[in-house]
Amino acid sequence: MIWRIEIFNKEGVFDVQGDGVMRSVVDLGIHSVHKVEVTQVYSIEGELDHNAVTKICKELLTDPITQDFKFTVQKDFLPTVNLEELRVIEIAYNPGVMDPVEYSVIKGIRDLGLGEASGVKTAKEYKIFGHITDGQADTLVNKVLANKIIQHQVDHAQIRSDHFATMGNAEHEVISVDLIDAKDKALMKLSKDGQLFLNIEEMKTIQAYFKKLGRNPTDCELETTAQTWSEHCFHKTFRGNIEFEYKEKGKTKKRLIKNLLKSTIVKATQELDKKWCVSVFHDNAGVIEFDKESNVCFKVETHNHPSALEPFGGANTGIGGVIRDILGTGLGAKPICSTDVFCFAPPDTDWKDVPAGTLHPKRVMKGVVSGVRDYGNKMGIPTINGAIIFDPLYIGNPLVYCGNVGIMPKNKVFKKVNKGDCIVVAGGRTGRDGIHGATFSSGELTTDSEVVSSGAVQIGDPIQEKKVLDAMLIARDRGLYSAVTDCGAGGLSSAVGEMGQTLGAWVDLDKVPLKYQGLNYDEIWISESQERMVFSVPEKNVDEMLKVFASENVEATVIGYFTGKKKLELYYRGSQVCDIDMEFLHEGNPRITKKAKWTAPKLKAKKLPAKIDLNEKLLEVMGHYNICSKEWVIRQYDHEVQGGSIIKPLIGKNCDGPSDASVITPKLGSKKGIAISNGINARYGMIDPYWMAGNCIDEAVRQIVAVGGAIDRIAILDNFCWGNPDKPDRLGSLVRAAEGCYKFAVGYGVPFISGKDSLYNEYAQNKKTTAIPGTLLISAIGIVDDVSKTVTMNFKKPGSLIYVVGETRDEMGGAVYLDTCGDMGVNVPQVDPKAAIKTFKALNQATAKGLVNAMHDCSDGGLAVTLAEMAFAGNLGVTARIDKVVYKGKEKRDDVVMFSETPSRLVVEVSPEKQKKFEAELKGVKYSVIGRVENSPEFVIYGFKQNVVVNLFIQDLCEAWKQPLRW
Amino acid sequence: MEKNVKVLVLRTAGTNCDGETANAFAHFGATVERVHIKRLRNREVLLKDYHILAIPGGFTYGDDIESGRILANELRIHLGDDLAQFINDKKLIVGICNGFQILVKAGILPGNLDKGQAAAAAGFKQTVTLTNNDSGKFEDRWSYLKVSGESVWTKNLPKVVYFPVAHAEGKFVPSDNAVLEALKHNQQVAFTYCSSEGNAPVYPEAPNGSIEHIAGITDVTGRILGLMPHPERHFYFENSPGWNGQTKKGLLGDGAQVFKNGIEYIKGNLL
Missing domain, CATH: 3.90.650.10 (PurM-like C-terminal domain)
Known part of the structure; x- marks a missing residue:
């Protein structure tokens, strides 16, 4: 039986949520609404009688001081009829979207001693008072109340069942893909239809490999290869060859760059050769020395495409992802702070300038900030600073950079997978979330993206990740595992594939704990369900490892082992679904040569008027979006949790001055600290990306110097967000920025320790594509010997x-x-x-x-x-x-x-x-x-x-x- | 019993201020253990072996349903007897931020409002709440607080202290006027938001819209304290937003005295 429970405010209690919705209604230009009331709806399925449900309402779901409740059996529920002056809209999550509240309610009912509820769903009911048209109601649903990627408006006429719908249990059948005899056109169709985002050379290489094996690949093998070779995971552009054309002293010159990453970013670090750089470029994050006992590590990731489609979920899982990067650095680091940088179109952009299929920038910004707040605050990691820049060119493709810093004991920096070690997956269960995320972010966004790629967007569960963190640090300190990595883009495929790169891995996909039945084996393998980590555990430690995780209520499961056979072998219900050589997977992709061309833009300076009122101008500049106070954002982040805050993002007499670098002490009671800063300015890059790189490095370093951080203990990260690198002008500007990075990192004596690139940041509409301005973020970390001197x-x-x-x-x-x-x-x-x-x-x-x-x-x-x-x-x-x-x-x-x-x-x-x-x-x-x-x-x-x-x-x-x- | 003050810092899924809270007590020489609720419920660890129970800040169970509700129920239903005994043994409890929300929702604070009786005598029943901030959002900002009441936890504090708040559900609301009057009459109001000079605050000095600007309360005995602001985040001098440029009076900040008071009370009364 399903019970429907409604929780609402008592008479006279201020409805904060309703007030928030009301403001957004006004933002939409609808002025006929005079009040919005929000009711929280829980649907609970289980063998519960009237008394039990009453108890659940009274003791669990309702605050007796401010709230009241009513409930009914779902099938007897009569929805409120819309009236001239009242409209009732109920919004619920789509099936399969993670809703952490479900688990909490089930636990709460268990704690009350009332047995198990078999399922819980939540929804919100909005009562809109005042006359609105059907069109306005639709606008309200689509622009404010729901995002159709994860939510829908409930149609009560459709729900008459006594049970929640469950995912169907698909018949299992190993699917082989007709590849080895396919012609070029058919190969490209396979790539496109399967959302593989592989080009013809790559498809042909796969074809040749399987021809040699004398068989067609399974769908799982093809998807695994696509994931491993994706721009997102393999960084083809930065590691491939580039034919670079540029002008020098009026002459056109050409030069071949073999591996842009190694010839610029990595080269700078090698030349600087700082002793305090402990681990650079090969792990999840760069590691540098902090004090005698500990190292710190720093990583900045991007989550642009998901944030464009579902800002809350995109930013939410972006933060979750970079935190897992830190958890998966070495044998695991404890996250100590976050820094987040966003690029949006101006929040006052006219609705008519918002392209079809994209969200209004104000909504994107509000959603992104909420997503960061939700994840960072709940994890208990202070978000200590960041930056937001606005430019109309980010309209179809906002940028969301998420950075995280961790601290780890010196003897936990290196990991090594051993032959025979068990593969243990721990944390959240696997569902159909985020299928094709890795490949999706390796293509351009289009008007259809919100339909086609909706599976690529998810919502995070920060409490799950916090539990994983708590458990894994205990296991780390007891030395129970030999290696760890995070499940990020590409899911198990990426994590296990990477860990087993040299030894090979054997996995029984039946063992992977699932959120619901009905997933195919390939979905289990490439799902990007959040909050999962993969460990390599010596067999003798497995029991204790599982015990530690159980003590923190985290599910941990052995799903396979590392074989030494140098192959990736996957099984599902007794049949083999994948059998490929690790070498082919990791080294077999064709090295692509891309063309790049840099031409300086033709710019002409306007003559400034002779007389300008500088009082007025200064006020105008102060209020420019790129300069004005970001207090609305900063205050929503907990920037002081963990107790080590020394220089906050807002400081001064009235706590409203914008500080330079933020400073924290990761070890309470010690004076040793770290300073974190960012340098970003896309407008300089529109003139010359080379000097943009110089300015970004200068800004990041300068901010640390401004608080008193020593210049000789600063390390930096690069983060390139660019347009489509298959277009020579985009790639040319990228090369120019990378060369600036090399030149000025060496010039300032600040080594790169890690980095990231996110390419294909373009938005296509009616065959016209708009690229973002090439945007380089330089993030810096400085070690401060005595914070009391800052x-x-x-x-x-x-x-x-x-x-x-x-x-x-x-x-x-x-x-x-x-x-x-x-x-x-x-x-x-x-x-x-x-x-x-x-x-x-x-x-x-x-x-x-x-x-x-x-x-x-x-x-x-x-x-x-x-x-x-x-x-x-x-x-x-x-x-x-x-x-x-x-x-x-x-x-x-x-x-x-x-x-x-x-x-x-x-x-x-x-x-x-x-x-x-x-x-x-x-x-x-x-x-x-x-x-x-x-x-x-x-x-x-x-x-x-x-x-x-x-x-x-x-x-x-x-x-x-x-x-x-x-x- | 050992001659050492023993502090239990309670944690569960989503607790996240346990480290700094433990550090604050440990700084004054206490033996501090961070204990998962599971171990108390399984009776691997017994509450009676400790002198101080600290419930730190965080987002236990994600603030799902409402902040503090799920852990409050666990404490009330599964550890109610242990807690009543702990309280009757004249031991100390402090709940900070989410910890305060938990104490309130479990009915441990303000507890029995009759001064003549022990706090737990009437059983645990919720009479006040902490609900959504009037601003409708989570806010992290520094607040001046006027210190009042007669709690062991607030001894020797200056008249006005400066602690940060960081919450979305911190608006204090009593069930009715009688409860509010009793709180005031019993000297149970420990902290109220105020201006930097100690006067009546306006937003954002009053960060959440609390009734009578209440930021923290105690039980009738003053031995159980709950507050939304974070004293453990102003533990060191350099934690305050205005430290740079101020004359340094010592290593510690305004918040340290709260923890010191707890330790000294135990040393003076229960060891």
């Missing part, structure tokens, strides 16, 4: 001197200021590593000696924005003089000095009595005193002509900065 960016003392350290040049290309004038500019900021290092080292010394009161980096928006932020964060005023700034530029324009985005500059507050000592540290560095911190709310800047060009109150600057994203 500094924050808020001005501290009236009367202090304000220094600008570093030279200012006329580098307005890509600047936010020009964007507010509707221009891109030409002079993209250029970095000079030698001068930068000199500046950074001098400031490191000054900070360590306690000579610095406050320090803030100059980045987007330039010097004026930096000064304004330091002022309102410290609740203090400023007097500053433009003519005092060390400026190298032809034209003496106030606005150029105020808003140029020249890198490697920092603004520093120094007490007058420390002036001499501070300046002694700056020998050989370009700097000047440009003004003073004032004990007043006034923010005054004098121009070249000694006239007042800015005269504002800090409160107004702060308000202009906070207002745009105060949702």
